Each structure stands twice: as structure tokens, then as C-alpha cells.
Amino acid sequence: MSEGDELAYWLALRRAGLGSASFALLIARFGSIAEAWESPLGELRAAGIEEAYVRSIARTKAGFDAERELRALERAGARALTWRDAAYPERLRQIPQSPPVILVRGAAGPEFPQxxxxxxxxxxxxxxxxxxxxxxxxxxxxxxxxxxxxxxxxxxxxxxxxxxxxxxxxxxxxxxxxxxxxxxxxxxxxxxxxxxxxxxxxxxxxxxxxxxxxxxxxxxxxxxxxxxxxxxxxxxxxxxxxxxxxxxxxxxxxxxxxxxxxxxxxxxxxxxxxxxxxxxxxxxxxxxLNLLAGGGQFPLLRSEPEAVAARAERPDDPILALLAGGPLHIDELTRALGRTAAEVSGALSLLEIDGYIRQTGPMTYAIV
CATH class of the missing domain: 3.40.50.450 (Rossmann fold)
Known part of the structure; x- marks a missing residue:
């Protein structure tokens, strides 16, 4: 029995709908998921698996192809981590109802220190x-x-x-x-x-x-x-x-x-x-969260003198003057300025690129 086959059977039992409690029962009884998969249905019942799941396993076995399952995983660009894998996230392993197997697609993770x-x-x-x-x-x-x-x-x-x-x-x-x-x-x-x-x-x-x-x-x-x-x-x-x-x-x-x-x-x-x-x-x-321990500086908040200086550097622009009172939709700005939507949209884009404003909702803008 190859390591790949063992993994395929974890995936097969997930397709059958088994969750953490059932996986735990099978591992306790058989020692491995592969042994559980190959065991007669009567032994699964004896292990404490509910009848509905036993029937689901039987249906899954009838059409299951281990190689096809692993090829599907490869085509998706994913990897599978089971409870038995050292790379399985430790935080996730410790929670109640921890998932027996997770699929991961991407360059990094899924566990990070912070x-x-x-x-x-x-x-x-x-x-x-x-x-x-x-x-x-x-x-x-x-x-x-x-x-x-x-x-x-x-x-x-x-x-x-x-x-x-x-x-x-x-x-x-x-x-x-x-x-x-x-x-x-x-x-x-x-x-x-x-x-x-x-x-x-x-x-x-x-x-x-x-x-x-x-x-x-x-x-x-x-x-x-x-x-x-x-x-x-x-x-x-x-x-x-x-x-x-x-x-x-x-x-x-x-x-x-x-x-x-x-x-x-x-x-x-x-x-x-x-x-x-x-x-x-x-x-x-x-x-x-103790993310600022050890004298760390908070990177986003300006001191009040810095904030005052930043406000002083803003250009004398009618759009910024209107937004000083709070976020406004582009339609409100267009009406207040008496200009076309295209003109206001272009001006907003330039102000956003320069870092003076940002969108806070669909077509709604506020001063940074």
C-alpha cells in the first residue's frame, strides 16, 4: 500500500461524508485509514460508524478510483494534509471537530505564527x-x-x-x-x-x-x-x-x-x-495582541503635528473642500460642483492616485 493510496482513502472517506468523530473511531479501531477502507462493512459497524455512513462508504467504494482522485488533486494544484501529517496546522489540530483532512492550494501557509x-x-x-x-x-x-x-x-x-x-x-x-x-x-x-x-x-x-x-x-x-x-x-x-x-x-x-x-x-x-x-x-x-511589544512603533497612525502638516500640504481643490465634511458619492460631488460626471471622475482618479482620497464604498470617496 503506497502513501498515495493511503491519502486517497482519506479523501474517499471525506467524499462519503465522514467527519472528525468517525475518522477518530476508524483510526482507534484499525490503526490506519487504509485498513479501515479495506475492511468489511460489518467491521465498520462494529467500530461504531453510523449505518447511514456505512451505506455511504459502500456507495463510494463502488465507484472510487484512487489514481483518479490523486490526479484530480494534482490538476487542481492542491495538496492534502491529514491529521497524520507534520505540516497539518497545529492550531487547527487542537480545536474541537478538527477536520481530518484539509486541501490547500497556494504558495504559502496555511499556518502562520501571527x-x-x-x-x-x-x-x-x-x-x-x-x-x-x-x-x-x-x-x-x-x-x-x-x-x-x-x-x-x-x-x-x-x-x-x-x-x-x-x-x-x-x-x-x-x-x-x-x-x-x-x-x-x-x-x-x-x-x-x-x-x-x-x-x-x-x-x-x-x-x-x-x-x-x-x-x-x-x-x-x-x-x-x-x-x-x-x-x-x-x-x-x-x-x-x-x-x-x-x-x-x-x-x-x-x-x-x-x-x-x-x-x-x-x-x-x-x-x-x-x-x-x-x-x-x-x-x-x-x-x-502584543504586536507592539519591545518598543515597536505603530506604522499607520500619524502624530497630531504630522497630521496637521499633511492636511496643510493638500492642494486647494474644490473636491477636497467638499470631502472635508465627510464621504460623498460621485453623484453628490457632480451636483455640488456643477460639472459632468466624466470630469469629476477624472479629477477623483488623479486625487486617488496622488493619495489624497480613497474609496470608502461604491463610487463614494473620502479624504485619507
Whole structure:
């Protein structure tokens, strides 16, 4: 029996739907997954495997081809790590319901000495976008790997900030590592693979499913030393991740939001219930994580004299004058300036390139 065959049988049993409890029973009874795979179904029942899983194993055996399974892994550019592998992430190994096997696609990871999971709503507000960018940029500047779920909204922002700064980032998927969801993030997924990796507990070719997302979140928090909830409404999946993290003994932090915003109801509730600790600035988060120990300097916050000097250097521009009152959509700027959308868009692009403004939402801009 080759090492490759052994790995193929781990993958086969995952295709059959077996989880951590069943794998643990098989290893305790047979010593190896290969021995378990080759054993009669009656012995699997005797090991304590539920009847539904025994029938699923029988169906999987009928059409399983070990070489084909390993070729599929190779075509996807992925590698598989099982509980028996030294490279299996130690943080993940220690959590309850640790996945027996994970698939990894990318240049680095999935475990990093310093890693923070950043999660939040898909329907991110301009406030949430700005907060996610600010906190993730701070973590990236300090070399902290960012873990998230590649969903729309906060997840995508967190990954994008990391890749733009060349900082490792890990995307945990609710389907196979070759099945990016949503499809609009396929390009981002490839960039993530260049500086970090994509991770999944599901075999190659497995499409994302609604019921996979809640279980995916335990891996997301399990790979990190702490979880930061940026913006989350009631019932948000980000709250599930926070709960997993709390159960796993991870630190949980939340950025407070407006009491008038439904998208901040969940984060504010986490703070009220003391499930998460409030962090209002990136510096507070980094201090809580001891990232500034040993006299380290926080790289993103300017001193007040520096901030005043930076404001003084801004050009006398009507767009900057309007944005001094807060973020504005391009349509509001166009109306206020009495210029065409094309003219305003061009001016905004130049100001953004020069570092005076940035987007805080779809076509919404604010002063840096």
C-alpha cells in the first residue's frame, strides 16, 4: 500500500461524508485509514460508524478510483494534509471537530505564527469598508497574516488589502479549493494563492453549499490566533465565526458601529455580551495582541503635528473642500460642483492616485 493510496482513502472517506468523530473511531479501531477502507462493512459497524455512513462508504467504494482522485488533486494544484501529517496546522489540530483532512492550494501557509481572522457582513456599509481597510492595513504592515472566507463584503476587502500589500492571506472555502464562490471573486482567489493559500475540508470538485458555510467558520477561526468582527448584522455568519472562536479559546474583538445601523447590531451585541472586546482603533487591536511589544512603533497612525502638516500640504481643490465634511458619492460631488460626471471622475482618479482620497464604498470617496 503506497502513501498515495493511503491519502486517497482519506479523501474517499471525506467524499462519503465522514467527519472528525468517525475518522477518530476508524483510526482507534484499525490503526490506519487504509485498513479501515479495506475492511468489511460489518467491521465498520462494529467500530461504531453510523449505518447511514456505512451505506455511504459502500456507495463510494463502488465507484472510487484512487489514481483518479490523486490526479484530480494534482490538476487542481492542491495538496492534502491529514491529521497524520507534520505540516497539518497545529492550531487547527487542537480545536474541537478538527477536520481530518484539509486541501490547500497556494504558495504559502496555511499556518502562520501571527494570523488574525477578519470577518463581517456581505452587505458592507461605507463605514464598514473604511474600518476593514484601516484595520487590515495595520495588520498587514505588521506582517500579520489575514484569514477570511472570500465572501462578498468584508471578507473580500480583507483579502484584497492583504494581497495589495504582499501580506499572506488565507481564504477558507465552503466548497472545494477549485470551486470559488462567489464567482466574481475568482480573480481575487488567484491573487490570494500567490501570497497565501485557499483552504477547504472538502474534496476537489465539491461545489459550495449553504449548509457548508457555518461549519467552514470553525476552520476560519481555528487557523487564527484571534478573530476581528468588523461589521455584522443580527444572524450574520460572522457571528457564527465569533462563537466558534469563543469556544476554541481564541480572542474575539469587534469594532463598534452606529446604533442606527442594522449592519452593526451584531457587533454591538457581541460587545454588550462581553463575547468580544471593543477595539476602536487599529492600535488598540495591535496592543491587545502584543504586536507592539519591545518598543515597536505603530506604522499607520500619524502624530497630531504630522497630521496637521499633511492636511496643510493638500492642494486647494474644490473636491477636497467638499470631502472635508465627510464621504460623498460621485453623484453628490457632480451636483455640488456643477460639472459632468466624466470630469469629476477624472479629477477623483488623479486625487486617488496622488493619495489624497480613497474609496470608502461604491463610487463614494473620502479624504485619507
Amino acid at each position: 494570523a488574525v481572522a477578519v470577518v463581517g457582513t456581505r452587505g458592507v456599509t461605507p463605514y464598514g469598508r473604511q474600518a476593514a481597510e484601516l484595520f487590515c492595513a495595520a495588520l498587514a504592515e505588521l506582517g500579520v497574516a489575514i484569514v477570511s472566507g472570500l465572501a462578498r463584503g468584508v471578507d473580500a476587502i480583507a483579502h484584497r488589502v492583504a494581497v495589495e500589500r504582499g501580506t499572506p492571506t488565507v481564504a477558507v472555502l465552503a466548497g472545494g479549493v477549485d470551486q470559488v464562490y462567489p464567482r466574481e471573486n475568482a480573480g481575487l482567489a488567484e491573487r490570494i494563492a500567490e501570497v497565501g493559500c485557499l483552504v477547504s475540508e472538502y474534496p476537489v470538485g465539491t461545489p459550495a453549499r449553504r449548509d457548508f458555510f457555518p461549519r467552514r467558520n470553525r476552520i476560519l477561526s481555528g487557523l487564527a490566533r484571534a478573530v476581528l468582527v468588523v461589521e455584522a448584522g443580527e444572524g450574520s455568519g460572522a457571528l457564527h465565526t465569533a462563537n466558534w472562536a469563543f469556544e476554541q479559546g481564541r480572542d474575539v474583538f469587534a469594532i463598534p458601529g452606529s446604533v442606527f445601523s442594522a449592519q452593526s447590531a451584531g457587533t454591538n451585541q457581541l460587545i454588550r455580551e462581553s463575547t468580544a472586546k471593543l477595539v476602536a482603533t487599529p492600535e488598540q487591536l495591535c496592543e491587545e
